[in-house]
Amino acid sequence: MSAGRLGKDLLGLEHLSADDIRLILDTAEPFKEISERAIKKVPVLRGKTIVNLFFEASTRTRVSFEFAEKRLSADTVNVAAAGSSVSKGETLVDTARNLEAMRIDMVVMRHGASGAAKFLADRIKSNVINAGDGKHEHPTQGLLDLLTIRDHRPIEGTRVCIVGDVLHSRVARSNIWGLLKLGAEVAVCGPQTLLPMGIEQLGVKVFRRVEEAIEWAAVLNVLRLQLERMQAGYVPSVREYYRVFGVTLERLERAPRELLILHPGPMNRGVEIDSRVADGPHSVILNQVTNGVAVRMAVLYLLAGGRPELAESAKGAPER
Amino acid sequence: MADVLLVDGKVNAVSPNLAARGDAEVLDAAGCVVAPGFVDLHVHLREPGREDVETIATGARAAVAGGFTSVCAMPNTDPVTDNQAAAGFIVSQARRAATARVYPIGAVSLGQKGEQLAEFGELVAAGAVGVSDDGHPVATAHLMRTALEYALSFGIPVIDHCEDVSLSAGGSMHEGLVSTRLGLKGIPRAAEDVIVARDLQLAELTGGHLHCAHVSTAGAVAMIRAAKARGVRVTAEVTPHHLALTDAACEAYETNAKMNPPLREPGDLEAVRAALADGTIDCIATDHAPHHYDAKEQEFDNAPFGVVGLETALGVAITELVETRVLSLAQLVRCLATRPAEVAHLPAGTLAPGAPADVVVFDPAAAWTVDPARFFSKSRNTPFAGRTLRGLVRWTIVGGGVVHRGESAAAR
Amino acid sequence: MPPEERQLLLDASAIERTLHRMAQDIVRQTPDPALLVLIGVQRRGVEIAARLAAIVAREAHVDVPRGQMDITLYRDDLEVVGPRPLVGPTELPVALDGRLAWIVDDVLFSGRTVRAALDQLADFGRPARIGLAVLIDRGGRELPIQADVVGERVATAPGDRVDVFVRELDGRDAVEIVRGAKGKA
Numbered sequence: 001m002s003a004g005r006l007g008k009d010l011l012g013l014e015h016l017s018a019d020d021i022r023l024i025l026d027t028a029e030p031f032k033e034i035s036e037r038a039i040k041k042v043p044v045l046r047g048k049t050i051v052n053l054f055f056e057a058s059t060r061t062r063v064s065f066e067f068a069e070k071r072l073s074a075d076t077v078n079v080a081a082a083g084s085s086v087s088k089g090e091t092l093v094d095t096a097r098n099l100e101a102m103r104i105d106m107v108v109m110r111h112g113a114s115g116a117a118k119f120l121a122d123r124i125k126s127n128v129i130n131a132g133d134g135k136h137e138h139p140t141q142g143l144l145d146l147l148t149i150r151d152h153r154p155i156e157g158t159r160v161c162i163v164g165d166v167l168h169s170r171v172a173r174s175n176i177w178g179l180l181k182l183g184a185e186v187a188v189c190g191p192q193t194l195l196p197m198g199i200e201q202l203g204v205k206v207f208r209r210v211e212e213a214i215e216w217a218a219v220l221n222v223l224r225l226q227l228e229r230m231q232a233g234y235v236p237s238v239r240e241y242y243r244v245f246g247v248t249l250e251r252l253e254r255a256p257r258e259l260l261i262l263h264p265g266p267m268n269r270g271v272e273i274d275s276r277v278a279d280g281p282h283s284v285i286l287n288q289v290t291n292g293v294a295v296r297m298a299v300l301y302l303l304a305g306g307r308p309e310l311a312e313s314a315k316g317a318p319e320r
Numbered sequence: 321m322a323d324v325l326l327v328d329g330k331v332n333a334v335s336p337n338l339a340a341r342g343d344a345e346v347l348d349a350a351g352c353v354v355a356p357g358f359v360d361l362h363v364h365l366r367e368p369g370r371e372d373v374e375t376i377a378t379g380a381r382a383a384v385a386g387g388f389t390s391v392c393a394m395p396n397t398d399p400v401t402d403n404q405a406a407a408g409f410i411v412s413q414a415r416r417a418a419t420a421r422v423y424p425i426g427a428v429s430l431g432q433k434g435e436q437l438a439e440f441g442e443l444v445a446a447g448a449v450g451v452s453d454d455g456h457p458v459a460t461a462h463l464m465r466t467a468l469e470y471a472l473s474f475g476i477p478v479i480d481h482c483e484d485v486s487l488s489a490g491g492s493m494h495e496g497l498v499s500t501r502l503g504l505k506g507i508p509r510a511a512e513d514v515i516v517a518r519d520l521q522l523a524e525l526t527g528g529h530l531h532c533a534h535v536s537t538a539g540a541v542a543m544i545r546a547a548k549a550r551g552v553r554v555t556a557e558v559t560p561h562h563l564a565l566t567d568a569a570c571e572a573y574e575t576n577a578k579m580n581p582p583l584r585e586p587g588d589l590e591a592v593r594a595a596l597a598d599g600t601i602d603c604i605a606t607d608h609a610p611h612h613y614d615a616k617e618q619e620f621d622n623a624p625f626g627v628v629g630l631e632t633a634l635g636v637a638i639t640e641l642v643e644t645r646v647l648s649l650a651q652l653v654r655c656l657a658t659r660p661a662e663v664a665h666l667p668a669g670t671l672a673p674g675a676p677a678d679v680v681v682f683d684p685a686a687a688w689t690v691d692p693a694r695f696f697s698k699s700r701n702t703p704f705a706g707r708t709l710r711g712l713v714r715w716t717i718v719g720g721g722v723v724h725r726g727e728s729a730a731a732r
Numbered sequence: 733m734p735p736e737e738r739q740l741l742l743d744a745s746a747i748e749r750t751l752h753r754m755a756q757d758i759v760r761q762t763p764d765p766a767l768l769v770l771i772g773v774q775r776r777g778v779e780i781a782a783r784l785a786a787i788v789a790r791e792a793h794v795d796v797p798r799g800q801m802d803i804t805l806y807r808d809d810l811e812v813v814g815p816r817p818l819v820g821p822t823e824l825p826v827a828l829d830g831r832l833a834w835i836v837d838d839v840l841f842s843g844r845t846v847r848a849a850l851d852q853l854a855d856f857g858r859p860a861r862i863g864l865a866v867l868i869d870r871g872g873r874e875l876p877i878q879a880d881v882v883g884e885r886v887a888t889a890p891g892d893r894v895d896v897f898v899r900e901l902d903g904r905d906a907v908e909i910v911r912g913a914k915g916k917a
Binding site for chain 2: 014091092093111113114115116118119133134135136137170173196197198199201202
Binding site: 005041043 | 802805806810814815817818821822851852855856
């Protein structure tokens, strides 16, 4: 039975099983095809109301979700709540209750505080999909990264290194969970100031120089270096970061094998990654974007619908 | 096994088979322990300024419900307790409440701003028994040195909340694997250890009395142990929650496990327990910190630090320390009553004849379940909600009057 | 619990004969075989469509293009039953406009699968005509849908189950009825 197979919400990959993750990836495959059709729509979520509740500005993730929702025939509403809920004056608790009072079916939320998605999910009956909560997780990004890698090689046994500001990255955390559960070998690379405490205890290797990471890995997932990090003193300068940790064409050419290059975007060209790499033949950055819509369609589909008590009475009902 | 006779607000005699006099109230304490009333060196009563979450009256009532007959009220109120009027206000409010004795702790610096020394002399004359900038660390080494030296004239401890704010800034829980998994900025052990080290050096330099508030790390314990061995005048306290919980309690972003200093790792838990047992840490103090339900009902990063503790302290201590044989009951009473009274030079913590009749009678075996809705405190922010603890107060007596009658174990 | 009562309805050679008859019916109902396209409904409709296409191609001397559809995303019972795994690809190799399209499925029962298939086809194009060919019609319709070409009609009760096995997927060809079994989960 698949009613509520993934539960009510998708808050992160940490607590999903490998089977659940594979189910989402397998479900995403046929959804890729729908985006290639002339009529890019199926009626699966017809009549469902979905709110995209974004407390942090984001164009690409929000648009990706919006396409996914509309291609499943859902009705979507975008709410851009600028700034934190505290500064806005309305608490997250009140936001939750208002949404529930409007009988929203699903909420896709991005918020600046770690744990905010769970906070919301615990308080409303609607499905909650975490589109990024603070530094905690960004599960659909993790899933689309997995799908993109899987398009090129099996995940099990593949060496994947996440390069950059892992400390502040929810994309990195989701990737780490997903990759470990599906049997990849995982490493992180960056200055120690940007690597979180205890990461080795999760079974992740640490490289302090990007040359070592490139030597080891088959796949690089390059993270954006936010310019705020310089102000907070984690890294002395952009120039230094590029010189020491930049994923450049020269470094890749010295690699022992052909690496697959991923980046969650948006890119700081010339900071963490060379344009020639980002636009080069081994970059699958645009595939990530395409897969993003398919993965999000799969997640919405798997979370939607299914009232088990109706399924009970429907058992024995004809299905043809 | 003995009887205790209280006459005119003082302990009269402790020995078997005493006779009751006249119309004295007789309390049958069979199966219970009769101990000096507990003393809590570290509570936040929120009055003046935040009477919506606690007042001196409700805090003192919660205290006696937990078996505490004396508490020391930290000065980070609004306005700050940095002058004699403020200290006097607390004393008179406590007298009106007529439950637990409340001793004010004065601020180290005016407004707790970390710049100018407060008037220790005036504060002590108005009833203060110590000084602290708790809520914040004493801002600079120079200020701490000056405070330790100046306090020598008044025989009071300088109580420091040891935290290097440049290391802890932005953090909301212990820095470790759990904070990494939850995506929360962590507060490293070093943030506490760095200031403990500073303060121990200054206590040694000045000969002043340093009292380390809410010790939470193995490193701090080790340094305090070494300093005591060298003869430094340092005392220390630990909270019940640091004796019972680790950072794992923050899983699921539980804001009632968010406090400062944060819950640490199992190694730190072991270290503070051992320190309490060997006397490196002198006493238990709750750091009772009431917060409004709405304030804790927020994203973890935005929720305020602190948990209440007066009404669960005994239960947590017996369940986590006595039943596990870390401490004997006698040692526990020392940590809850005798030692804290000695640290702050209070007339408490003893049942010697002539001592004030501040007594707690508790049943160490009674099991009960923590229900925050039944707290006498106005606030409900406890990490122990729903837990079953052993150890329940039956009666609390202050100055010879019964100020709290607990339900019997059967009624709970 | 009483054991399931399983009854063989069609064996391999009976299925072969039935498919031949169906193919002839299709040809008879098709004015211009060059415009044919057979679209099998996942899962076993696909195999049946393949075999029918081969027979029709021989009889009418034309190439018969084949498509396949997974109608899971067009089901009308998502609310009740919940999301189901998608069982196979949806591929339509030719444009449908102006063609004579046949939906091919193994068993016709309530008619809801066919309704979903019609909705899905509509999103792909506009055939000149759509016909329905099924191997087994077991009655029990819930919608006004009828097949143009039927292999075999069988009377069933709501609690019965009709199982179709094809050698490409199941290793053998057979149609069996299980009487009184609980409906398919």
